[in-house]
Amino acid sequence: MSMEVVNTLGRRKAAVARIYMTPGKGEIVINNKPLEVYFTTGVLQYTATQALLLTNQLGKFDIKVNLDGGGVKGQAEALRLAISRALCEIDAENRSVLKANGLLTRDSRVVERKKPGQPKARKRFQFSKR
Template sequence: MDEQGRSYATGKRKNAIARVWIKPGTGKVTVNGRDQENYFARPVLRMLLLQPFEVTDRVGQFDVICTVKGGGLSGQAGAVRHGVSKALTYYEPALRPPLKAEGFLTRDSRVVERKKYGRAKARRSFQFSKR
Protein backbone atom coordinates (compact mmCIF):
# COMPACT_ATOMS: atom_id res chain seq x y z
CA MET A 1 0.00 0.00 0.00
CA ASP A 2 1.37 3.41 -0.97
CA GLU A 3 0.49 6.87 0.37
CA GLN A 4 -2.45 7.16 -2.07
CA GLY A 5 -4.08 3.95 -0.78
CA ARG A 6 -3.15 1.92 -3.85
CA SER A 7 -1.77 -1.61 -4.02
CA TYR A 8 0.80 -2.46 -6.73
CA ALA A 9 1.76 -5.76 -8.34
CA THR A 10 3.45 -7.03 -11.49
CA GLY A 11 1.72 -9.71 -13.57
CA LYS A 12 3.30 -11.81 -16.32
CA ARG A 13 2.03 -14.17 -19.01
CA LYS A 14 3.90 -15.35 -22.14
CA ASN A 15 5.92 -12.27 -23.21
CA ALA A 16 3.53 -9.72 -21.67
CA ILE A 17 4.32 -7.79 -18.50
CA ALA A 18 1.62 -5.81 -16.69
CA ARG A 19 2.14 -3.21 -13.96
CA VAL A 20 -1.12 -3.09 -11.99
CA TRP A 21 -2.37 -0.62 -9.36
CA ILE A 22 -5.68 -1.20 -7.57
CA LYS A 23 -7.49 1.24 -5.28
CA PRO A 24 -10.98 1.35 -3.76
CA GLY A 25 -13.45 2.71 -6.31
CA THR A 26 -16.33 1.90 -8.62
CA GLY A 27 -14.86 -0.91 -10.73
CA LYS A 28 -13.34 1.20 -13.54
CA VAL A 29 -10.53 -0.59 -15.44
CA THR A 30 -7.99 1.48 -17.38
CA VAL A 31 -5.37 -0.24 -19.56
CA ASN A 32 -2.56 1.88 -21.04
CA GLY A 33 -4.66 5.01 -20.57
CA ARG A 34 -7.65 3.54 -22.42
CA ASP A 35 -10.89 2.02 -21.17
CA GLN A 36 -10.96 -1.80 -21.03
CA GLU A 37 -13.75 -1.94 -23.65
CA ASN A 38 -11.52 -0.11 -26.13
CA TYR A 39 -8.28 -1.94 -25.34
CA PHE A 40 -9.63 -5.51 -25.00
CA ALA A 41 -12.32 -5.63 -27.69
CA ARG A 42 -13.13 -9.34 -27.21
CA PRO A 43 -15.52 -10.09 -24.32
CA VAL A 44 -13.48 -13.19 -23.36
CA LEU A 45 -10.43 -11.04 -22.61
CA ARG A 46 -12.48 -8.61 -20.51
CA MET A 47 -13.93 -11.59 -18.63
CA LEU A 48 -10.37 -12.72 -17.82
CA LEU A 49 -9.60 -9.38 -16.15
CA LEU A 50 -12.61 -9.54 -13.84
CA GLN A 51 -12.22 -13.19 -12.73
CA PRO A 52 -10.19 -12.38 -9.57
CA PHE A 53 -12.91 -9.95 -8.42
CA GLU A 54 -15.69 -12.48 -9.09
CA VAL A 55 -13.92 -15.23 -7.13
CA THR A 56 -13.40 -12.93 -4.12
CA ASP A 57 -16.85 -11.21 -4.33
CA ARG A 58 -15.24 -7.80 -4.86
CA VAL A 59 -16.86 -6.85 -8.20
CA GLY A 60 -17.19 -3.08 -8.55
CA GLN A 61 -15.25 -2.30 -5.37
CA PHE A 62 -11.83 -1.55 -6.89
CA ASP A 63 -10.52 0.66 -9.69
CA VAL A 64 -7.71 -0.88 -11.76
CA ILE A 65 -5.04 1.16 -13.51
CA CYS A 66 -2.46 -0.83 -15.46
CA THR A 67 0.20 -0.52 -18.12
CA VAL A 68 0.98 -3.54 -20.28
CA LYS A 69 3.92 -4.17 -22.60
CA GLY A 70 4.90 -7.05 -24.86
CA GLY A 71 3.10 -10.05 -26.27
CA GLY A 72 -0.34 -10.14 -27.85
CA LEU A 73 -3.75 -9.28 -26.48
CA SER A 74 -4.38 -12.72 -24.98
CA GLY A 75 -1.06 -12.74 -23.12
CA GLN A 76 -1.62 -9.17 -21.98
CA ALA A 77 -5.05 -10.03 -20.57
CA GLY A 78 -3.52 -12.97 -18.69
CA ALA A 79 -0.75 -10.71 -17.36
CA VAL A 80 -3.29 -8.15 -16.10
CA ARG A 81 -5.29 -10.94 -14.41
CA HIS A 82 -2.12 -12.19 -12.69
CA GLY A 83 -1.25 -8.65 -11.58
CA VAL A 84 -4.75 -7.92 -10.28
CA SER A 85 -4.72 -11.16 -8.28
CA LYS A 86 -1.37 -10.36 -6.70
CA ALA A 87 -2.39 -6.76 -5.96
CA LEU A 88 -5.59 -8.00 -4.27
CA THR A 89 -3.58 -10.26 -1.96
CA TYR A 90 -1.31 -7.34 -1.03
CA TYR A 91 -4.36 -5.15 -0.34
CA GLU A 92 -6.29 -7.84 1.56
CA PRO A 93 -4.14 -10.82 2.63
CA ALA A 94 -7.31 -12.76 3.60
CA LEU A 95 -8.18 -13.09 -0.13
CA ARG A 96 -5.10 -15.22 -0.84
CA PRO A 97 -6.66 -18.71 -0.27
CA PRO A 98 -9.56 -18.37 -2.77
CA LEU A 99 -7.28 -16.81 -5.42
CA LYS A 100 -4.65 -19.51 -4.88
CA ALA A 101 -7.29 -22.25 -5.15
CA GLU A 102 -8.35 -20.90 -8.56
CA GLY A 103 -4.71 -20.75 -9.71
CA PHE A 104 -4.66 -16.98 -10.31
CA LEU A 105 -1.47 -16.41 -8.30
CA THR A 106 0.57 -18.94 -10.29
CA ARG A 107 2.71 -17.45 -13.06
CA ASP A 108 1.95 -19.51 -16.18
CA SER A 109 5.52 -20.16 -17.35
CA ARG A 110 4.63 -21.50 -20.81
CA VAL A 111 6.29 -19.42 -23.52
CA VAL A 112 6.83 -19.93 -27.24
CA GLU A 113 9.63 -22.40 -27.98
CA ARG A 114 12.52 -20.98 -29.96
CA LYS A 115 13.25 -21.94 -33.57
CA LYS A 116 16.13 -24.39 -34.02
CA TYR A 117 18.61 -24.34 -36.90
CA GLY A 118 18.05 -27.06 -39.50
CA ARG A 119 14.33 -26.92 -38.79
CA ALA A 120 11.43 -25.06 -40.42
CA LYS A 121 10.00 -24.03 -37.03
CA ALA A 122 10.73 -25.08 -33.44
CA ARG A 123 10.11 -28.78 -34.14
CA ARG A 124 8.82 -29.05 -37.70
CA SER A 125 11.33 -30.45 -40.20
CA PHE A 126 11.70 -29.26 -43.75
CA GLN A 127 9.62 -31.22 -46.28
CA PHE A 128 11.31 -34.46 -47.28
CA SER A 129 12.14 -34.75 -50.97
CA LYS A 130 12.50 -38.26 -52.38
CA ARG A 131 14.09 -37.03 -55.60
Protein backbone atom coordinates (compact mmCIF):
# COMPACT_ATOMS: atom_id res chain seq x y z
CA MET A 1 0.00 0.00 0.00
CA SER A 2 3.02 2.27 -0.21
CA MET A 3 2.15 3.17 -3.81
CA GLU A 4 0.62 6.58 -4.30
CA VAL A 5 -1.44 6.23 -7.47
CA VAL A 6 -2.22 3.03 -9.36
CA ASN A 7 -3.41 3.61 -12.93
CA THR A 8 -5.05 0.67 -14.76
CA LEU A 9 -7.39 -0.11 -17.62
CA GLY A 10 -10.34 -2.50 -17.92
CA ARG A 11 -12.37 -3.37 -21.01
CA ARG A 12 -15.61 -5.26 -21.73
CA LYS A 13 -17.43 -5.25 -25.09
CA ALA A 14 -17.22 -1.60 -26.21
CA ALA A 15 -16.73 -0.21 -22.68
CA VAL A 16 -13.38 1.11 -21.46
CA ALA A 17 -12.65 1.97 -17.82
CA ARG A 18 -9.53 3.95 -16.88
CA ILE A 19 -9.04 4.14 -13.11
CA TYR A 20 -6.79 6.08 -10.75
CA MET A 21 -6.64 4.36 -7.36
CA THR A 22 -5.19 6.13 -4.32
CA PRO A 23 -5.26 5.22 -0.60
CA GLY A 24 -8.24 7.02 0.98
CA LYS A 25 -11.69 6.75 2.53
CA GLY A 26 -13.40 4.57 -0.09
CA GLU A 27 -14.93 7.18 -2.41
CA ILE A 28 -15.60 5.94 -5.94
CA VAL A 29 -16.22 8.72 -8.48
CA ILE A 30 -17.22 7.78 -12.04
CA ASN A 31 -17.19 10.56 -14.67
CA ASN A 32 -17.46 13.13 -11.82
CA LYS A 33 -20.50 11.35 -10.29
CA PRO A 34 -20.62 9.12 -7.19
CA LEU A 35 -20.95 5.37 -7.75
CA GLU A 36 -24.55 5.29 -6.43
CA VAL A 37 -25.62 8.01 -8.90
CA TYR A 38 -23.86 6.52 -11.94
CA PHE A 39 -24.88 2.88 -11.32
CA THR A 40 -28.44 3.12 -10.00
CA THR A 41 -29.21 -0.59 -9.42
CA GLY A 42 -27.74 -2.67 -6.62
CA VAL A 43 -26.62 -5.40 -9.03
CA LEU A 44 -24.45 -2.98 -11.03
CA GLN A 45 -23.03 -1.44 -7.84
CA TYR A 46 -22.16 -4.92 -6.56
CA THR A 47 -20.57 -5.88 -9.90
CA ALA A 48 -18.42 -2.74 -9.91
CA THR A 49 -17.21 -3.23 -6.30
CA GLN A 50 -17.00 -7.05 -6.30
CA ALA A 51 -13.17 -7.13 -6.37
CA LEU A 52 -12.97 -4.79 -3.36
CA LEU A 53 -15.52 -6.88 -1.42
CA LEU A 54 -13.70 -10.18 -2.07
CA THR A 55 -10.35 -8.77 -0.89
CA ASN A 56 -11.85 -6.83 2.08
CA GLN A 57 -10.51 -3.50 0.74
CA LEU A 58 -13.86 -1.67 0.41
CA GLY A 59 -13.15 1.44 2.52
CA LYS A 60 -9.42 1.72 1.88
CA PHE A 61 -9.07 3.33 -1.56
CA ASP A 62 -10.37 6.40 -3.37
CA ILE A 63 -11.02 5.54 -7.01
CA LYS A 64 -11.45 8.07 -9.81
CA VAL A 65 -12.88 6.48 -12.97
CA ASN A 66 -13.19 7.58 -16.59
CA LEU A 67 -15.81 5.34 -18.22
CA ASP A 68 -16.52 5.43 -21.94
CA GLY A 69 -18.48 3.39 -24.48
CA GLY A 70 -20.83 0.43 -24.24
CA GLY A 71 -23.85 -0.03 -22.02
CA VAL A 72 -24.20 0.08 -18.24
CA LYS A 73 -23.52 -3.65 -17.66
CA GLY A 74 -20.44 -3.64 -19.89
CA GLN A 75 -19.19 -0.51 -18.12
CA ALA A 76 -19.69 -2.09 -14.68
CA GLU A 77 -17.77 -5.19 -15.77
CA ALA A 78 -14.98 -3.09 -17.32
CA LEU A 79 -14.68 -1.20 -14.01
CA ARG A 80 -14.55 -4.50 -12.10
CA LEU A 81 -11.64 -5.72 -14.25
CA ALA A 82 -9.74 -2.43 -13.85
CA ILE A 83 -10.14 -2.51 -10.05
CA SER A 84 -9.06 -6.18 -9.96
CA ARG A 85 -5.92 -5.40 -11.94
CA ALA A 86 -5.11 -2.44 -9.68
CA LEU A 87 -5.52 -4.58 -6.54
CA CYS A 88 -3.03 -7.09 -7.99
CA GLU A 89 -0.52 -4.30 -8.62
CA ILE A 90 -0.90 -3.06 -5.04
CA ASP A 91 -0.60 -6.48 -3.38
CA ALA A 92 0.26 -9.72 -5.21
CA GLU A 93 -1.53 -11.76 -2.50
CA ASN A 94 -4.89 -10.52 -3.83
CA ARG A 95 -4.25 -12.31 -7.12
CA SER A 96 -5.19 -15.84 -5.97
CA VAL A 97 -8.59 -14.74 -4.57
CA LEU A 98 -9.45 -12.65 -7.64
CA LYS A 99 -8.30 -15.31 -10.11
CA ALA A 100 -10.34 -18.02 -8.33
CA ASN A 101 -13.47 -15.88 -8.79
CA GLY A 102 -12.65 -15.15 -12.46
CA LEU A 103 -12.19 -11.40 -12.02
CA LEU A 104 -8.83 -11.17 -13.79
CA THR A 105 -10.09 -12.59 -17.10
CA ARG A 106 -10.83 -10.09 -19.86
CA ASP A 107 -14.21 -11.21 -21.23
CA SER A 108 -13.52 -10.85 -24.96
CA ARG A 109 -17.00 -11.78 -26.22
CA VAL A 110 -18.38 -9.07 -28.50
CA VAL A 111 -21.38 -8.83 -30.83
CA GLU A 112 -20.86 -10.68 -34.11
CA ARG A 113 -21.07 -8.46 -37.18
CA LYS A 114 -24.01 -8.58 -39.61
CA LYS A 115 -23.11 -10.22 -42.93
CA PRO A 116 -24.30 -8.97 -46.33
CA GLY A 117 -27.18 -10.89 -47.88
CA GLN A 118 -28.51 -11.89 -44.45
CA PRO A 119 -30.98 -10.16 -42.12
CA LYS A 120 -28.71 -10.66 -39.06
CA ALA A 121 -25.32 -12.13 -38.16
CA ARG A 122 -26.37 -15.78 -38.56
CA LYS A 123 -30.05 -15.71 -39.52
CA ARG A 124 -30.76 -16.38 -43.20
CA PHE A 125 -33.60 -15.18 -45.38
CA GLN A 126 -36.30 -17.83 -45.94
CA PHE A 127 -35.30 -20.31 -48.65
CA SER A 128 -37.71 -20.71 -51.56
CA LYS A 129 -37.26 -23.65 -53.89
CA ARG A 130 -39.54 -22.24 -56.60
